[in-house]
Amino acid sequence: MKIEILSLIPGVFADVFDESILGAAKRSGLIDITIHNFRDFGEGRHKTVDDAPFGGGPGMLLKPGPLVSAIRNLRDSGPIAPVIGLTPQGVPLTQNMAKELACHERLILVCGRYEGFDERILPAFDVQISIGDYVLTGGEFAAMVIVDAVSRMIPGTVGCEASVKEDSFYDGALDHPQFTRPATWEKSSVPSVLLDGHHAKIIAWRRGEALARTAAKRPDHFRRLPLSQDDRGLLQTAFCPQSESNEIRRKIKV
Numbered sequence: 086m087k088i089e090i091l092s093l094i095p096g097v098f099a100d101v102f103d104e105s106i107l108g109a110a111k112r113s114g115l116i117d118i119t120i121h122n123f124r125d126f127g128e129g130r131h132k133t134v135d136d137a138p139f140g141g142g143p144g145m146l147l148k149p150g151p152l153v154s155a156i157r158n159l160r161d162s163g164p165i166a167p168v169i170g171l172t173p174q175g176v177p178l179t180q181n182m183a184k185e186l187a188c189h190e191r192l193i194l195v196c197g198r199y200e201g202f203d204e205r206i207l208p209a210f211d212v213q214i215s216i217g218d219y220v221l222t223g224g225e226f227a228a229m230v231i232v233d234a235v236s237r238m239i240p241g242t243v244g245c246e247a248s249v250k251e252d253s254f255y256d257g258a259l260d261h262p263q264f265t266r267p268a269t270w271e272k273s274s275v276p277s278v279l280l281d282g283h284h285a286k287i288i289a290w291r292r293g294e295a296l297a298r299t300a301a302k303r304p305d306h307f308r309r310l311p312l313s314q315d316d317r318g319l320l321q322t323a324f325c326p327q328s329e330s331n332e333i334r335r336k337i338k339v
C-alpha cells in the first residue's frame with residue numbers, strides 16, 4: 086500500500102515509521118509512505134498557506150488555494166486513492182474503518198494546522214476522520230495513528246495474523262485477559278485452566294472472559310455483539326462483576 090501524507094511539518098514524521106513492525110513492513114515493501122510538504126504549493130514569495138478568518142477570531146486558517154492544489158496534484162500523480170481529511174469533526178476512527186482502509190492500494194492523508202481548514206477545502210476530501218473527541222495542535226499525530234492502525238490490517242504486516250484477529254474490536258469484543266510467567270506473582274495466580282493444556286477449554290474460557298469484560302467495560306460494543314447459544318452459556322460462568330445492568334442481564338439471560 087502506498088500512503089501519502091500532506092503536512093506542513095514533515096519533520097515530525099522523521100523515523101516514526103522506521104522502527105519495529107511498521108519499519109519491517111516498509112522494508113519488505115508492504116507499505117510505502119511518502120510525506121509531502123504542502124507549503125510547496127503556497128502563494129507568493131513566502132509560500133503562504135494560511136490567513137486570518139473572515140469575521141475575526143483567533144488564529145489562522147488554511148487557505149483553500151494551496152492545499153487543494155496540493156491535493157489535486159497528488160490525486161493525479163498515482164492510482165485512485167481516497168483523500169482523508171483529518172479533523173476532530175470527522176467520523177471517529179474505528180477498527181472496521183481501519184480494516185476497510187487497508188483494502189485500498191493507496192491512501193492520501195491531509196493534516197490540518199492552526200485553526201484548521203477553510204470550509205471550501207472540505208469537498209476535496211472523500212472522508213473526514215477524527216481520532217477522538219479531543220483537539221490536537223495538528224493532524225500529524227492523527228495521521229500516525231491511522232497509518233499504524235491501517236498497516237496492521239494489511240496481511241503480512243503483523244507476523245502472527247491470528248493475534249490480530251483476537252485483538253480488541255476486531256470482531257467487536259475486547260481481547261481476553263492474558264498472562265505470562267511466573268504462574269504465581271505476589272500471591273496472584275494465573276487461572277488454572279490456562280495451565281492445564283486443554284486447548285478447547287482454554288478457547289472457551291477466553292471467549293467467555295472476552296465477552297464478560299466487553300459487557301463490563303464497553304457495554305456500547307457488547308450490545309451490538311451477535312451472541313451464539315454457546316456464548317450465552319460461557320457468559321453465565323465467566324467472571325463479570327460489572328455486568329449487572331438490566332440490559333446486559335437481559336441479553337445474556339442471567
Ligand SMILES: C[S@@+](CC[C@H](N)C(=O)[O-])C[C@H]1O[C@@H](n2cnc3c(N)ncnc32)[C@H](O)[C@@H]1O
Pocket residue numbers: 171172173174195196197198199200201202214215216217218219220221222223224225227
Ligand atoms: C487545532 S486543530 C483545529 C480544530 C478546529 N478549529 C475545530 O475545532 O474543529 C488543527 C488541526 O489538527 C488536526 N486535529 C486536531 N484534532 C484532531 C482529531 N481529534 N482528529 C483528527 N485530526 C485532528 C486537524 O487536522 C485540524 O485541522
